[in-house]
Amino acid sequence: MTSSHSPDRLDDDDYPAYTMGRAAELIGATPAFLRAVGEARLIAPLRSEGGHRRYSRYQLRIAARARELVDQGTPVDAACRIVILEDQLEEALRLNEGLRQEAEPDEPSSS
DSSP, rough: OSSOOOHHTTOOOOOOOEEEHHHHHHHOOOOOHHHHHHTSEEEEEEEEEEEEEEOOOOHHHHHHHHHHHHHOOOHHHHHHEEEEEEEHHHHHHHHHHHHHHHHSSSOOOOO
């Protein structure tokens, strides 16, 4: 018997494993908060065949960061924009470091 849920999906941060209710519970938010961050285009949950929202672990980390900002008094739209910019900055720094490593000359070998 073959399962459609392979073990490697459990380790996949992008696999939409969580229902809206479970996702909200995991990040200490409400389903309305998850809908709000979706409307602000911070995250775009996939939909099940029945049309229900499904969230990945990566999306939950992003939504949890927005929730932290909202809890500190930041409006939802502003919190979403901040999280998007933080994510873009992190990616740019990662790419920059990769390019820097590629540009470094190889260590001369000692013969």
